[in-house]
Amino acid sequence: MRIEISGLTKTYRGGVAALDGLDLTVPTGMFGLLGANGAGKTTLMRILAGLVRPTSGRVTVGGHDMSTGAGRTAVQRGLGYLPQDLGVYPDLTARQFLDYLALLKGVDDRTTRRRRVGELLEVVALTGDADRRLRGFSGGMRQRVGIAQALLADPQLLIVDEPTAGLDPQERIRFRTLLSQFAGRRTVLLSTHIVDDIAQTCGEVAVLARGRLIFRGTVDELTHRARGRVWSVVTDGPPPAEGMVVSALPHEGGTRYRVVAPAAPDPRARPVEPAIEDGYLALTTR
Amino acid sequence: MRPLTLWRYEARRAGWAALLGPPIAVALGVSAALANPRPGDATTARILLGALEMAVPLAAGVACASLVGRDPAVELQLAAPTPYRVTLLRRMVVTLGWAAVVAGLTAAVLIATGWWARWPANHGPFAGQLTWVAPTAGLGAVGFAAGAVFRGPAAAGALVTTLWTIQQFFGDLAQRHLPGRLLYLFATTRGAVPGDWTENRLALLGAAAALVALALVVLARSERLIGEEDE
Missing domain, CATH: 3.40.50.300 (P-loop containing nucleotide triphosphate hydrolases)
Known part of the structure; x- marks a missing residue:
């Protein structure tokens, strides 16, 4: 599509x-x-x-x-849709919740619905918890139920x-x-x-x-957007004032900072290979 | 025709208020009748019919007012091909249907035991069922429409109870003008202007239909339900 x-x-x-x-x-x-x-x-x-x-x-x-x-x-x-804030019906079991949503998605045939719900519970590794009420589920388990419901109608x-x-x-x-x-x-x-x-x-x-x-x-x-703009600096002082500090790792003689900046943020800085996160930061922190 | 299972799920979603409200309303009415110091007279019959005309509609109205605005899975509902307003309408039908079952059974018992006939303005066993049908539909529709407009059960429920209370305490004022007489909820047990009863019941049913239609139009704007309104 x-x-x-x-x-x-x-x-x-x-x-x-x-x-x-x-x-x-x-x-x-x-x-x-x-x-x-x-x-x-x-x-x-x-x-x-x-x-x-x-x-x-x-x-x-x-x-x-x-x-x-x-x-x-x-x-x-x-459409399969998993919203940012997934709300569920806490009084329903995972199986009932998926069964209800399958009905709302137009899967009216009971046999088809049962088979599909069973398959998806297996896919998201919730078969063993299928008949527990959702109010007892952890955040991760609820999210897996959310994924299953998104895939219901293929x-x-x-x-x-x-x-x-x-x-x-x-x-x-x-x-x-x-x-x-x-x-x-x-x-x-x-x-x-x-x-x-x-x-x-x-x-x-x-x-x-x-x-x-x-x-x-x-x-x-x-990722390429950050090429020539990612630097590594080891210092025992404060972090570089220029640019965006991506990471800070303890290092012999101080802290190793990874910095995205248009130019070397410190005389001791040396350029390093960018990762996608650096590319994203290079784009959004201009 | 959608599977019965879907209606069962919607009955659960309608909530405890929809399930317990009408039987509790009838139980309160019967308790009040039993507490009447002069049992056997028309006053007891009036209290019993009053449970059907006043208490059951209030319970149904408050339950319908709670249908919109408390759905934790509203985003999933709105993204499904089944329109959410149809789902909400289904929940309203379940709520009012259950109230009708409770009220209908109670009315049958009152007719069988002779209490129905002891209230002089009972309008017979068949047309007389409009005693509870019209106000239940009317207050149910008010609750549903208010829920759609306010998007919250508290405000909608408050509107239903306020309307009910005003009609209880200022019924005489309401009956002084034709619109007030036509939309008076308690015309059977609190008295209607002679000749007004049938028109009053039909007007309440018509108003209920109009309010449900209004609610469905309002509910078509799905973004109102997730609090993201256009400028």
Whole structure:
């Protein structure tokens, strides 16, 4: 499902512009969306999921115009959506919750529903907890239920907003692998501010800042944006005043700082190979 | 026709207030009737019919007022191809349907035991069912529409109880003008202007239909439900 966005603007009450003339094309496959908090990622996700209507601009998903009710419904029939703040019904068991959402997604046949729910519980490793009420689930387990519900109707478009927040490292890796396996010929839009999640799963990425697109390209191209701007400095004094400190590691004779800055932040600084996180910071901290 | 399982889930989502409210309302009415110092007269019958005309509608109205604005999975609901307003309407139907079952069974018992007929203005066993049908639908619709507009059970529930209380204590004022008479909730047990009863009941049902339609229009704007309103 190809997504085409042109001139997309969303202004909330009070004049707050969450999106400001956004133009973006999202092809089939895994696509990452990066940006700081408040960059407009969640608003974009909600518009693509049909929850929020744009103030102006045009959005088509798989050829369906999202400004029409028919278009939104057509997209939602093939949509899997995992919101940033996943709310569940605590009185239902995981199996009941998925069964209910499958009904809302139009899976009316009981046998099909049971089979699909069973398969997905297996995929997210919750079979053993399937008949426990959700109120007793940890954050990570709830997130896995959220992932399962997003996959219920075998969606052609999967929108996941900050999906790995609150997951432990093993769960994060498991989730990323699951998304990559799922993508194939489908479109998976992964919104996050965890740069590593994008690096490990997405070929292409877009970066939003203050509602505008500031980068679109491959992960390598994003990384390349920091070439010649990443420095390593060892000092026993305060951190370099210039640039953005990416990391600080204890080191013999002081602390080793990794800094993103347009020029060497210290006479002792030496250039190092950039990573995707450096590329992202080089873009957003100009 | 959607599977019965879906209706069962919506019944659970309607909540305890929807389940327990109507039977508690009837139980309170029966308790008040039992406490009447002059049992067997028309006053006891009036109290029993009053439970159906006053208490059950209030319980149903408050339960309907709690349907919008307390759904923890509202984003998932809004992203599903089943329109959320249809889901909410289904929950309202379940809520009012259960109130109707409780009120209908109570009315059947009152008819069978003769208490129904002891209230002079009972309007018979069939048309007389509008005694509880009209105000239950009316207050239920007020609650549902208020929930859609205010997006919160507290404000919507307060509106329902305020409306009910005003009609309880200022019924005479309401009956002085035609619109007030037509929308008076307690025309069977608190008295209607002669000849007004049928029109009053039908007007309440019409107002209920109009309020539900209004609520469905308001609920079509999904972003209001996640607190993200356009400028």
